[in-house]
Amino acid sequence: MKIPIVIATVMLLAATLLPLWRHPHWLVRGMDFPRMQLAAAASLLILIQVISLDLAKIQTWALIGISLVCLAWQLRWVMPYTVFWRSEVKTTKKPLPNRKFSILTANVLTPNRQADAFLKLVNQYAPDVLVTLESDQWWERHLDTLKADMPYSMKCPLDNLYGMHVYSRLPLEDTEISYLVEDDIPSMHAQVKLRSGDPVRMHFLHPAPPSPTENSESAERDAELVIVARSVRDSDQPVVVTGDLNDVAWSATTRLFRKLSGLLDPRVGRGIFNTFHAKYPFVRWPLDHLFHSYHFTVTSIKRLPYFGSDHFALLTELSYSPARGKDQEGLMAEADDKSWALSIAEEQDVSAEDVPNPKAR
Structure with a gap:
């Protein structure tokens, strides 16, 4: 042997x-x-x-x-x-222009100074909503050039790799920036009004990863995911959660988030869409996510070209189709999942009530 x-x-x-x-x-x-x-x-x-x-x-x-x-x-x-699996989310058949919208999620990497390359991508794909992670004051100055086309915004520039910005062509209402678990890790919450007038509850997240250089445990990240999931579970509103969750799509904790929230993953049956690490093809996994309620079908989802960051950007286009999507189902939570989630939240002394619930005015 x-x-x-x-x-x-x-x-x-x-x-x-x-x-x-x-x-x-x-x-x-x-x-x-x-x-x-x-x-x-x-x-x-x-x-x-x-x-x-x-x-x-x-x-x-x-x-x-x-x-x-x-x-x-x-x-x-x-x-x-993979394409060998049954899709969890239906493909949009006949998207109506006033009921579809696109979201571009991008971790820009604070030291990355290729803002022109990134802005070129944004202008090329023209998302309705743009969320950037790791964006500091320098990035904000460059992102503000988008204001003519994307007049609605939320801004939280930070130098600790957890700054966050949202720019939107669609009205943002009842906006709030929160620090759900850690005092220096923000999240953003808003109601987005579609062109049809339909409101969509949106949560933008970027919890810290478990790593030897940051949090030695995943407890803080897991707690943020758990309380956001529990806060949207019983909502009858259309919901979208997106961001760099510093967790892979197939992990037990991301699956716990999906079970508790009832939200769907449009990648299931379509592809992995690895977004990190952009510079190392053989060491990649899906860290940037978008989950949504049954109210939506997916028109397209794609990973965008390299723009200098260690992440690729993720562009997702959804169509508000509650009648067609009402029979869509994701993962179901069992008693053990709920018990595990409760212990995670209690350890960090946080709850679903800490999560803002944006509503249209």
């Missing part, structure tokens, strides 16, 4: 099992991210095992079996974000 192959198999198994533990430490939660990379590693390892080991030995088949189970487990999480 070749020792390096045994060690590699044990490491693959450990990386696969670690996220099953709900501990919020960054190392545990971080193993949710590279599932595609771990699936690729498992495939390569199986090939090496078949070529290099004695197939007449039961130990060889034990190692191959472990690797196959790890591969299947990693693919289980990723497969919903």
Whole structure:
């Protein structure tokens, strides 16, 4: 038995099992991210095992079996974000101009100074609503050139990598900037009025990630997602939540958000739309998200070209179609999910009542 192959198999198994533990430490939660990379590693390892080991030995088949189970487990999480899965959100058939709107979500990266490249993208795709993350005062000065076409705005320039701006062609009403869990991590909340006059409740989020350089645990991020999810669960309003959630689409905590909120993910059955890291093709995952209530169908969703940030921008066009979307269903919360969510919120001493509930005037 070749020792390096045994060690590699044990490491693959450990990386696969670690996220099953709900501990919020960054190392545990971080193993949710590279599932595609771990699936690729498992495939390569199986090939090496078949070529290099004695197939007449039961130990060889034990190692191959472990690797196959790890591969299947990693693919289980990723497969919903492929065209081989049934779409969670219906495709818009006949979009009405006054009932459709587009949202561009972009982490611009504070040190990135390629504002011209980014503004060129914004002008090219002409979103109805633009939300930027990590935008500071320097970025605000450049983004303000959009005011002629996007006269409605919310601004929170910060130098701590958590600044946030929203610019909109559509009226923004009942706007509020909140610090839901951490004193220096803002979120934005507003009611957007569509051209048809229909109001849409929107929440723009950018919680801090679990990492050795920021929060050592995911507790703060998870708490923000939980309380926003619980705040929109029983709302009969059309709802959109978007932003850089510093969590991948398939993680247990993002799935918990979807279960609690009842919101849908338009990427399911359409694609992964990896938005980070823009500079490293082999180390990418979907960190920027848009979730919405059943009131919408999706007209298009795309990842935009590189503009100098470590993130790609995500452009989503939705159509307000409550009659067609009323039978759309996402994930359902079970008792264990609700208990887990309650413990996350209580640990940070926050609740759904802390989340603004914007309503049209």
